[in-house]
Amino acid sequence: MIKLEQASFTYKSKQALEDINIHIKEGESIAIIGPNGSGKSTFLKLLNGIISPSEGKYIFDGTEINENKLKDNKFLKLFHKRVGFVFQNSDTQLFCSTVFEEIAFGPIQMGLREDEINKRVNDCLKMLNIEKIKDEHPYNLSGGEKKRVAIASVLALNPEILTLDEPMSGIDPKGKRFLRDLLIALNKSGKTIICATHDFQYVDGMFERAIVFSENHKIIRDDKYCNIIEDEEFLKEYNII
Template identity: 60%
Template structure:
């Protein structure tokens, strides 16, 4: 499904990702781990079409994703319906005057009927357990509540792939447990889930695979999440623990 081939990304001439090779199949669950500044967020933004490779290729179902194509509104809309991105900071993502409007925005842009938009909004508010917040302004919510609204807004588009940048940041232990269970259920329902995270207490058993990036922005290991998390010397050597 997703095929990253020798992808390098440079920011102001400095490498943020170096010759990354990564393949993700439909229905997979992948934790992207590594020290701060190793390229985790950069990778997710490339997968989400928010950044574009300086070198190398990004293919989705065998078709290369390039900046020129994503400038076409129709193609861009189709791409973002398939690939949903949840930012680390939900304030980056939320801009409507109510939670209900926030969750409805994506389906409305897809041109769905009013009844279908309402159904998706109701379903996603219920799924994230925030139906009681539908009339609230997102800026008045707690960090954990904002995170749930951001996820609901993305899920309302019904994407095939869910990308999450540090999803556990800014939420309490109860919220983390809820989100862990939600991601397990979404993956079990067939969603492909990819998350950049450093919160090891919640990722063991949640992801089947882990892709590990080093301080020099290279992918140094890709394999069983459980095995990689159990390899404490490897994690220590790469300043992950």
């Protein structure tokens, strides 16, 4: 479903991804691992069409995602319905005046009927266990609550692929375990999960595969998650633990 072919990305003059070749199939659960600055966030932005490759290709379900395609609003609307992105910093994602409105925003943009919108919002409130805070202003919530609202607002679009940038950061242990169980359940229900993480303690059983980026912005390993996480020597050599 997702294919990157010799894809690179450069911010002005700063290389952030180099020669990325990858194939992701429907239903996978993938950890994106690597030291700070290795390109994990840039990789997720590329998958989400926030940026397009400076060189090489990104092919999503047979369609090449390039600068032109990302100007096509009709395409973008469909694309964003299929690929959801939970940002690392929830504050950049939350902008409505109540939690309910925040979660309803996507479905409203999609032009769904009011009863369908209400159903989706209520389902997501329940799924994330945030019914009690539905009338609160997102700005006043704790980091963990904000993260739940951000995830609910993405799930309200019912995307096939869910990408998350370090969702466990700044969340307490209970919140991390909740998130882990939720992501496992979503993957079991058929969603593809692609998640940048370095919180190895809390992600047991979440990932089948891991893609590892190195300090020079290349993929150095693409393997079963358990093989990588058990390979302490490798993780130390590449500055991951």
